[in-house]
Amino acid sequence: VSRRVVVAGGSLGGLRAVERLRAAGWREHITVVGAEPHMPYNRPPLSKAVLRELVPNGDEEAAAREVAAAAAFPVRVDSSGIDWRLGRTVTGTDLDARRLSLDDGETISYDGLVVATGLRPRRLRTEATTPGRHVLRTADHAVRLRGALVAGAHVVIVGAGFIGCEVAATARQLGCDVTVVEPLPEPMVGPLGGELAGAVRLHHERRGIRFRLARSLVEVRCGRNGGLEGVALDDGSIVRCDVLVEAIGSHPNVEWLEGNGLDLSNGVLCDDYMRVEGRADIVAVGDVARRPCAFLDGQPLRTEHWCVPTDTARRAAPTLVAQLDGLAPASTGQPPLSTFWTDQFDLRIQGLGVPGIADEYSVLEGRVHELESGVAVGAWRRGTLTGVLTVGLAPAAMRPYRERLLATQAGMTVTA
């Protein structure tokens, strides 16, 4: 009887898991259950080129299909024995019985399970259910949002993280009037540190974006016709608003795993092999996984970057295949260095390592207020370099920072 690995989640993490399972020698069945109706597609363009270049034509469903198809990842594995159940959601699990239930009532048994269900956007806690409220995670969201970003629209973005700032830049490029509301003192201050974040804010302000920093939204105001009119902030001011983008973070999609005794307090807790704690036949990949971080002395950390699904699938899939074959997993070795990027106007900000956990930042190269000339900022935690942020540096100029961080990471990694 042929055995089955089920991959829950059909985005980048799900796809990389499938590829790495086959690469690790798994020749038996794979079933991928994905809540979205699309094959895996690339999300970063959704807040950048897709949002900027999409021409709204009224048929949102067809447009979302086109966006997802245009951004689809090539599937580089032989599709035989792989069953893609798209537009299907896993609603529950009995991990002891190795069984999943789907939203259409079907149950699927598995021998091994890959958790790749990623995140969904957090929403504002407000009663107002007006059509002017938006989030951005999927192709469908991008199409809806693009339809609202008409020149002259008053756009308020709540949350000045990467996605909030990317949408702000794109909306401004589309001719919208853009205000960003953020409770912290600078945009993206967590990963970038105060000085670099302040310089990026100035760059945006010079291009017409208004920031309301150290301020929170307290009320969403609608007019008599039910449409959005404005938002009230905690200093009593009102900001005019036709389009409200909620970019206030995300929730890991883990509810379907509840009732099985797992630690789901912030995603799915994994060990260094990406095995879900206490369950050798389940691994997790991508944004949903919380895993040991060398720069945090092995404490678990969950990160939401494009490199994560690929890096984690590379560890998770061989682990699962070894387990299903009754073998011990191979040593995990040195983990790759985490990286990320964000594109806002003409700036490309790149991150190496884990800058978001730093307690101090210092300029390593260039001048922070001359971003276009090339800048590198070091992120330090208790005196150790944990990350480097660069703007406008060529790949060759980043190499020494990469090598230094890799060496530090190797010194701190306890290889499993």
Ligand SMILES: Cc1cc2nc3c(=O)[nH]c(=O)nc-3n(C[C@H](O)[C@H](O)[C@H](O)COP(=O)(O)OP(=O)(O)OC[C@H]3O[C@@H](n4cnc5c(N)ncnc54)[C@H](O)[C@@H]3O)c2cc1C
């Ligand atoms: C707008 C946007 C811009 C971004 N830009 C950048 C960037 O510039 N640089 C960068 O480094 N990173 C960027 N990222 C982050 C990057 O895209 C993510 O890290 C990556 O998509 C994570 O992939 P994933 O497969 O782990 O999770 P996801 O992409 O969240 O995929 C999870 C999938 O699982 C499905 N699912 C959820 N629950 C269930 C269930 N119960 N049953 C079945 N299926 C389920 C979901 O519908 C989804 O399709 C961006 C993300 C977004 C949204």
